[in-house]
Amino acid sequence: xxxxxxxxxxxxxxxxxxxxxxxxxxxxxxxxxxxxxxxxxxxxxxxxxxxxxxxxxxxxxxxxxxxxxxxxxxxxxxxxxxxxxxxxxxxxxxxxxxxxxxxxxxxxxxxxxxxxxxxxxxxxxxxxxxxxxxxxxxxxxxxxxxxxxxxxxxxxxxxxxxxxxxxxxxxxxxxxxxxxxxxxxxxxxxxxxxxxxxxxxxxxxxxxxxxxxxxxxxxxxxxxxxxx
Amino acid sequence: xxxxxxxxxxxxxxxxxxxxxxxxxxxxxxxxxxxxxxxxxxxxxxxxxxxxxxxxxxxxxxxxxxxxxxxxxxxxxxxxxxxxxxxxxxxxxxxxxxxxxxxxxxxxxxxxxxxxxxxxxxxxxxxxxxxxxxxxxxxxxxxxxxxxxxxxxxxxxxxxxxxxxxxxxxxxxxxxxxxxxxxxxxxxxxxxxxxxxxxxxxxxxxxxxxxxxxxxxxxxxxxxxxxx
DNA sequence: GTGCTACTGTCAGATTCTGGCAGTATCCGT
DNA sequence: ACGGATACTGCCAGAATCTGACAGTAGCAC
Numbered sequence: 001x002x003x004x005x006x007x008x009x010x011x012x013x014x015x016x017x018x019x020x021x022x023x024x025x026x027x028x029x030x031x032x033x034x035x036x037x038x039x040x041x042x043x044x045x046x047x048x049x050x051x052x053x054x055x056x057x058x059x060x061x062x063x064x065x066x067x068x069x070x071x072x073x074x075x076x077x078x079x080x081x082x083x084x085x086x087x088x089x090x091x092x093x094x095x096x097x098x099x100x101x102x103x104x105x106x107x108x109x110x111x112x113x114x115x116x117x118x119x120x121x122x123x124x125x126x127x128x129x130x131x132x133x134x135x136x137x138x139x140x141x142x143x144x145x146x147x148x149x150x151x152x153x154x155x156x157x158x159x160x161x162x163x164x165x166x167x168x169x170x171x172x173x174x175x176x177x178x179x180x181x182x183x184x185x186x187x188x189x190x191x192x193x194x195x196x197x198x199x200x201x202x203x204x205x206x207x208x209x210x211x212x213x214x215x216x217x218x219x220x221x222x223x224x225x226x227x228x
Numbered sequence: 229x230x231x232x233x234x235x236x237x238x239x240x241x242x243x244x245x246x247x248x249x250x251x252x253x254x255x256x257x258x259x260x261x262x263x264x265x266x267x268x269x270x271x272x273x274x275x276x277x278x279x280x281x282x283x284x285x286x287x288x289x290x291x292x293x294x295x296x297x298x299x300x301x302x303x304x305x306x307x308x309x310x311x312x313x314x315x316x317x318x319x320x321x322x323x324x325x326x327x328x329x330x331x332x333x334x335x336x337x338x339x340x341x342x343x344x345x346x347x348x349x350x351x352x353x354x355x356x357x358x359x360x361x362x363x364x365x366x367x368x369x370x371x372x373x374x375x376x377x378x379x380x381x382x383x384x385x386x387x388x389x390x391x392x393x394x395x396x397x398x399x400x401x402x403x404x405x406x407x408x409x410x411x412x413x414x415x416x417x418x419x420x421x422x423x424x425x426x427x428x429x430x431x432x433x434x435x436x437x438x439x440x441x442x443x444x445x446x447x448x449x450x451x452x453x454x455x456x
Numbered sequence: 457g458t459g460c461t462a463c464t465g466t467c468a469g470a471t472t473c474t475g476g477c478a479g480t481a482t483c484c485g486t
Numbered sequence: 487a488c489g490g491a492t493a494c495t496g497c498c499a500g501a502a503t504c505t506g507a508c509a510g511t512a513g514c515a516c
Contacts, residue, residue: 048260048299055462056514071276075326083311085325110268120441126402215346261475283493284483
């Protein structure tokens with residue numbers, strides 16, 4: 001196995017262990033000496049991988065992905081850039097910042113002439129969606145990722161308000177509004193909640209009892225049946 | 229210089245020369261022997277780089293970009309995926325396909341658990357934009373890239389039709405409509421053309437007399453002055 | 457302090473990379 | 487049909503790099 005392959009392997013191995021792993025354990029798993037492991041870690045860190053080592057504990061990889069060298073066609077890069085620009089204009093601040101960062105990272109490694117092409121790119125995205133949510137969608141995405149219950153006050157189309165506790169599992173981006181898709185404990189059914197009608201968001205540490213992907217699948221099934 | 233750096237250098241060098249370059253010339257430019265160059269080319273091709281060699285001519289790189297190994301945070305990948313999904317739902321078929329391809333390429337190199345996360349991703353994009361253009365926006369993008377004049381029939385807001393020859397330099401993606409931004413030869417000024425009002429598109433081989441980026445810059449200046 | 461671990465320096469041996477050479481195949485213009 | 491230019495492959499010895507082992511320092515937890 002070549003060195004560069006091994007470096008990717010190391011990243012993946014680190015990803016599998018969420019708890020800190022000792023260098024010795026990693027070296028054993030990869031079939032290399034501890035000395036070489038230290039060198040590999042240093043190389044990866046040099047390439048920007050967020051690996052942290054603490055004496056007496058071991059190594060942890062902060063969440064993230066390492067993409068190997070990848071070839072994109074002209075139009076594929078245009079599509080990615082256009083898409084990221086669109087995301088960057090969404091009112092979700094955290095996601096928007098992430099999109100901008102991703103673009104910056106890509107631009108940073110491109111040769112000069114390409115970077116100029118990107119900067120002066122000819123694909124433009126319209127003005128930011130007008131609606132501004134009063135809540136932090138970043139918290140919602142976090143709750144989705146961690147499968148945590150979410151509480152909030154919801155004002156429905158008729159104006160009636162109600163307290164909800166829901167199991168959020170998806171976020172929909174439409175023209176004007178963002179929609180939280182969740183299982184509603186009150187209604188005991190799937191419900192959509194427009195983000196601009198949510199207030200008083202309460203994040204919790206309570207894990208909801210089902211897997212996010214199972215909920216998503218079930219919800220999709222209910223969508224397909226009664227073809228609207 | 230390490231081998232992996234040199235491989236990226238080779239790609240960039242190939243990009244600079246649009247005409248076929250002989251292996252010897254490339255080897256000289258990189259300061260390596262021709263034998264090593266052949267090995268490097270083989271390695272790159274093995275990694276998916278679209279390099280073509282023809283006996284008696286030399287090497288050409290089909291347009292595209294090679295991204296070096298890159299680290300993305302959780303949210304950055306989510307942003308890229310969401311953005312690409314949005315592009316994939318746009319009515320521009322070529323761009324939409326490119327977005328889907330880019331996503332597939334990224335998914336292909338991700339470890340299994342991450343690919344599942346992506347597939348069952350929790351960020352959804354609304355239904356495809358309703359409006360369907362009668363013209364192929366791919367042709368427009370191509371004209372923009374190559375700085376070619378474009379002819380078409382335009383039906384303005386009042387319903388009046390006119391023949392136009394324009395110098396297109398940007399494409400805007402709004403909620404519902406796509407807009408071609410161009411210098412209009414008839415009006416001798418910058419004009420926006422809604423894609424759904426364009427018909428009878430005529431691509432030409434006639435290069436327009438100004439640089440695309442200069443037009444873009446000038447157009448932006450006219451936008452900023454009279455704050456609407 | 458003791459035990460565990462991250463990290464660095466050094467050096468010899470293993471591994472890989474590189475350049476040169478010889479040879480084959482393919483395309484092009486004449 | 488021919489010569490010239492070039493892509494491409496196999497082989498091998500020397501150069502460069504990588505690797506493992508050992509010795510040593512430093513931080514943290516008990």
